[in-house]
Amino acid sequence: MSTQHSRTAARFMIAPATVLLLGWMLIPLCMTLYYSFRRYRLLTPDRTGWVGFRNYENFLTNPAFMDALTNTLALVLGVLIITVVLGVLLAILLDQPMFGQGIVRILVIAPFFVMPTVSALVWKNMFMNPVNGLFAYAAKAVGLQPYDFLSQAPLLSIIGIVSWQWLPFATLILLTAIQSLDSEQMEAAEMDGASPLSRFWFITLPHLSRAITVVILIQTIFLLSIFAEILVTTNGGPGTASTNLTYLVYAESLLNYDVGEGSAGGVIAIILANIVAIFLMRMIGKNLDA
């Protein structure tokens, strides 16, 4: 029960956040749209003018675009599959009674708190380096040739690094969901003679479906924007082998100084992200009603 007085106050208190976010969203968005139809190169800033859809044409027909698109999809899907599958298994394991559960949880969650540039550099140098990396020592120790991860399989290596960063997130959320599973249901199934596998398939997994969806959607939002890991490990290379959409837009606009084409790429990235966002918003919105 609220009075007219408190309603006015409420509107007043909500205003700063709303106005700021509105400005933060609309102004840059309109500018990106505007530039995407303009000729604007930072090296020749005087030559400007409307170019219609030519920036979009250039961006979309740039051979790097298809590579970036496939790389983005591979990166997102690869990390999602690894983190969700391993996350479910790990969450089930961590849910078992054991000694030192709290400490194990702390160990597992740790990578999530490591800043992207640190984890990328540590993996690049101290593990994947073909001369001095730990993996190279391990290979030599068993008589194999050291493998140059970041130049032989740059995208897979980055998928590995990013998965290491995000596995804790998936595990933590799935573990929280598992812990809310009704244990009596499990016991009943056990007494009725359901095997562990069918208990997992018919009780645990359906119970987790909602949490898994949330993990997939949220990770997708972040994974579409992976940048630092690529910048410090491969710079998108060799060639465009590990360039994703975010990195391509960055390279076009701030390395090639083509603001127009970069903006067109930005608009395309926004459209792609929105497709994912719609699903995510629907899920969270449903939860608000409950």
Added chain:
Amino acid sequence: MARAVTQKRKLIATLAAWTIGMAIFFPILWTIITSFKTEAEAIADPPSLFWFDWTLENYNVVNERSNYPLHFMNSVIISLGSTLLGLIIAVPAAWSMAFVPGKRTKDVLMWMLSTKMLPPVGVLIPIYLISRDLGVLDSRLALVVILTLINLPIIVWMLYTYFKEIPGEILEAARMDGATLKSEILYVLTPMAVPGIASTVLLNIILAWNEAFWTLNLTAAKSAPLTAFIASYSSPEGLFYAKLSAASTMAIAPILIMGWFSQKQLVRGLTFGAVK
């Protein structure tokens, strides 16, 4: 009836979980250990896990040579500044949405969330150009403002879910007793809201500390926080593993510790209340 757990099963689970946990944690452990080695030992073949001469040399070198304290302070100022600023803007908003919900409250919340879905690269160019034209490229102020705006939806949402759990009857009772809006907020709401605010602050410091898109793109030497400073090690000269490890350890240690304290709230904050 609790399920009977055989001792053997518990032992197997313990062994498996510890093995996997250590494997996942190993890169961090290895970084910390390497930071105490000399550069020569850091690339020694075979590498040694514990049996080397431990030294603090790298920490001294990093601290003296590379303006490390400046970048550390940049990180502190940017993450604390953006969190505080965000809190000042978000607390009133979340408070009013939780206690005086209107017809549109849900829409406003969802819309705020939608701003978080905007891929940063979509607005990189305008933000870059605006910062350049305002002369705030490579300034801490610009980063504080941008990180505030980026994390504002998360702050509002987290506070909202916490405030929602405070029973509204208490506020009404206070109002009946003649409390003004100001004293209602100050003496009734605040004490109950402190735990929620604390976890929100913690999570946001972590997110701001580790943010690596805007910090890499909008800073150079002067205002670069640790994310950008560490990135400068990607094209190194000479032997640098031990120094990289020392710099990394100092960069992640404060957040690692804060993170371990906030792991329970993390789930709620990062899923916008969809998983509790």
